[in-house]
Amino acid sequence: MDLMIESFPKLLNATSLTIQLTLLSLFFGIFVGAFFAILRTSKIKIFYYISYYYSYVFRGTPLLVQIFIIYFGLAQIEWIRESFLWIVLKEPYSCAIIAFTLNTGAYTSEIFRSAFETVNKGILEAAEGLGLNKMYTFFKIKLPIAIKQSLPAYGNEMILMLKGTSLASTVTLLDLTGVAKHIISTTFRPVEVFVVAGSIYLLMTFLIHNLIKFLEKKYDYESLN
Amino acid sequence: MSLLAYGDTGWGDELFYATIMTIAVALTAIIIGFLLAGVFASFKLSNNKILNLIGGFYTTVFRGVPELLVIYLFFFGGSGAVMFVAKVFGYNGYIEVNAFLTGAISIGIISGAYSTEVFRGAIQSINQGQFEASKVLGLKKKIYYYKIIIPQMLRLALPNISNVWQITLKDTSLISVTGLVEIMRQSYIAAGYTRDPLFFYSFAAVLYLFLTFLSMKLFNQLEKNYSKGY
Numbered sequence: 001m002d003l004m005i006e007s008f009p010k011l012l013n014a015t016s017l018t019i020q021l022t023l024l025s026l027f028f029g030i031f032v033g034a035f036f037a038i039l040r041t042s043k044i045k046i047f048y049y050i051s052y053y054y055s056y057v058f059r060g061t062p063l064l065v066q067i068f069i070i071y072f073g074l075a076q077i078e079w080i081r082e083s084f085l086w087i088v089l090k091e092p093y094s095c096a097i098i099a100f101t102l103n104t105g106a107y108t109s110e111i112f113r114s115a116f117e118t119v120n121k122g123i124l125e126a127a128e129g130l131g132l133n134k135m136y137t138f139f140k141i142k143l144p145i146a147i148k149q150s151l152p153a154y155g156n157e158m159i160l161m162l163k164g165t166s167l168a169s170t171v172t173l174l175d176l177t178g179v180a181k182h183i184i185s186t187t188f189r190p191v192e193v194f195v196v197a198g199s200i201y202l203l204m205t206f207l208i209h210n211l212i213k214f215l216e217k218k219y220d221y222e223s224l225n
Numbered sequence: 226m227s228l229l230a231y232g233d234t235g236w237g238d239e240l241f242y243a244t245i246m247t248i249a250v251a252l253t254a255i256i257i258g259f260l261l262a263g264v265f266a267s268f269k270l271s272n273n274k275i276l277n278l279i280g281g282f283y284t285t286v287f288r289g290v291p292e293l294l295v296i297y298l299f300f301f302g303g304s305g306a307v308m309f310v311a312k313v314f315g316y317n318g319y320i321e322v323n324a325f326l327t328g329a330i331s332i333g334i335i336s337g338a339y340s341t342e343v344f345r346g347a348i349q350s351i352n353q354g355q356f357e358a359s360k361v362l363g364l365k366k367k368i369y370y371y372k373i374i375i376p377q378m379l380r381l382a383l384p385n386i387s388n389v390w391q392i393t394l395k396d397t398s399l400i401s402v403t404g405l406v407e408i409m410r411q412s413y414i415a416a417g418y419t420r421d422p423l424f425f426y427s428f429a430a431v432l433y434l435f436l437t438f439l440s441m442k443l444f445n446q447l448e449k450n451y452s453k454g455y
Contacts, residue, residue: 202286
């Protein structure tokens with residue numbers, strides 16, 4: 001019990017890094033995901049395949065491999081170490097964010113793609129028939145429907161990303177899991193630390209879950225009328 | 226390429242055995258997960274409020290807490306728990322718990338939390354009338370479960386089981402932190418020895434891609450088999 005009280009402030013402190021990593025990766029991941037989702041609909045074969053294999057590779061390999069390739073692997077290439085990229089790639093913090101962004105981007109692109117595919121063609125034809133212009137149709141009709149469709153899946157992805165940031169601890173960052181591991185390995189009392197750190201993670205999962213629920217309600221067009 | 230030579234001069238054989246180890250851990254973990262899922266799915270579907278609660282607690286905790294944290298709990302806690310039991314029996318030495326078992330159990334418990342949801346959904350999706358019809362036809366419980374309910378359940382659950390398998394397979398990479406020599410750990414060793422991390426981690430990625438590709442093909446075939454009547 002003492003250990004739980006004692007380790008709580010330390011773990012809470014580390015939580016800010018976990019939140020930072022999660023939010024930044026998700027933020028950049030949305031743009032990466034949208035970019036590759038659009039590429040996927042392209043009629044040019046090469047663009048289609050680039051997007052297809054990007055999502056295939058990043059979803060088919062463990063996040064740990066991705067983060068190790070970016071942090072340990074890229075440092076080996078000489079021209080990278082001599083270029084301006086090195087400023088970014090020598091820091092574990094930015095490497096972690098790059099890896100997380102590319103990873104979540106791959107999942108997000110799939111979510112966006114399937115959301116846009118499920119928008120009913122009849123609705124779009126109706127919009128065209130009503131003489132609405134393309135921009136208006138996209139922003140006022142297609143996008144809100146797609147957002148609503150993708151919300152449950154995206155909520156899952158947010159939770160997966162939150163859990164994924166724990167891998168930052170493998171490249172020396174002291175996020176929530178990193179600090180928890182440090183306390184466990186010095187005190188050899190894993191259960192207490194697990195309970196505290198686990199509860200903090202569960203609380204964040206709970207918050208994300210409710211945020212998604214709230215947004216689902218907001219975008220529930222069927223209940224508008 | 227000489228880095229991948231089979232035998233003493235390269236890492237080919239080591240990586241081959243590491244791949245077998247990854248497959249072995251993943252298979253053991255998913256089987257542990259299925260067993261747990263069988264129990265907890267029935268908890269979640271039962272009419273008993275307390276059992277519901279236990280089932281809900283299990284799936285919430287192990288799907289909401291990072292895999293790495295669960296692995297640390299079992300890695301550091303496993304030997305402690307075993308030593309505690311040993312102490313009761315009068316043994317005071319240090320006992321190290323097998324890394325394979327620790328890994329398979331921790332990944333299995335996580336995998337089980339996902340499988341629980343899959344099983345629950347699959348059972349719920351089967352029409353109640355089928356249970357009743359089988360009873361009216363006088364089929365034995367064993368027969369209607371094995372011949373009627375489970376084949377239909379599998380058809381519906383297979384895509385999701387395939388997902389759980391992919392998650393489990395990828396999660397095994399995290400066991401490398403406990404020192405079990407699977408793909409990730411072996412690549413780490415090789416990368417440190419040869420100072421060529423880019424090559425070995427990329428090769429690890431290729432191995433994982435190969436495994437996920439193979440399993441996808443396998444599951445597609447299974448899905449085809451189970452949806453013959455549709």
